[in-house]
Amino acid sequence: MTLLDDIIIEKKRYVEYLKSSDYLTTLQGHVFNSLSFKEAIQSDDLSLIAEVKKASPSKGLINSNFDHLRLAKYYCDLGASALSVLTDKLFFQGDNAYLMDIKQQVSLPVLRKDFMIDPIQIKESSLIGADAILLIVAVLSQNQAQELIDCSKENDLDILLEIHTIHDLEKALCLKGVDIMGINNRNLNSFDVDLATSLVLKKDVDVRCDRVYCVAESGYESVDELEILEDHGFSAVLIGEGLVKNPNMIEYFNI
DSSP states (O other): OOHHHHHHHHHHHHHHHHHHSSHHHHTTTOOOOOOOHHHHTOSSSOEEEEEEOOEETTTEESOTTOOHHHHHHHHHHTTOSEEEEEOOSTTTOOOHHHHHHHHHHOOSOEEEESOOOSHHHHHHHHHTTOSEEEEEGGGSOHHHHHHHHHHHHHTTOEEEEEEOSHHHHHHHTTOSSOOEEEEEOBOTTTOOBOTHHHHHHHHHHHHHOSSOEEEEESOOOSHHHHHHHHHTTOSEEEESHHHHHOGGGGGGGOO
16 A cells, blocks of 8 residues: 555544544634635736645655744745645644644635545635645545535635646546646655656646646745746745745745
């Protein structure tokens, strides 16, 4: 079994927990301002979705001085258009509380970065204050993906639909209600990164999709790479580890 298989098995356990516990009931007293993730990345220039990320299963601890609020405020002050917050605990050392804290204190739309497989997670996302959710095409059937898209719309959440391969794109083209597509350079089986992936798939998206905003994901660590994305017409780039390794890269978005 792959790491991705392990993650999905754990998510199925988590879904059962959500359905059998009163956790969602405990969230109902929280009130958050709703912001448009889609509008935040509609600038003519390349927008930054800065990821508040502590660790990953492939790299382990990424940010040894992790402070979710400090990091979110720093990214906001220096030109990020939106934030991405990891909420998976077991594999990414994330937490719902990180997203909730950030929504209360930072005035940027927030993408919940997690592995969504069931509508109850969409409801949970709304209750913790997310403005958008990530849907990974590779881990969902076409029917599952459409159900989660529809459920997200009902809960006023934007969707970043993530593809990794041409096969994912073929599946995505059959879905309704998709207006933001993430193209991820990471191989979901090996977790290796190839920056050419986003550029190749972007050409297919441009030819076959109307009015879709494209977000490049994974592996970006230099200004030169950002300039290439802008030249290829990407609306936004999502960066987590790269901003930890090279904090000066954020200056590209603060001109």
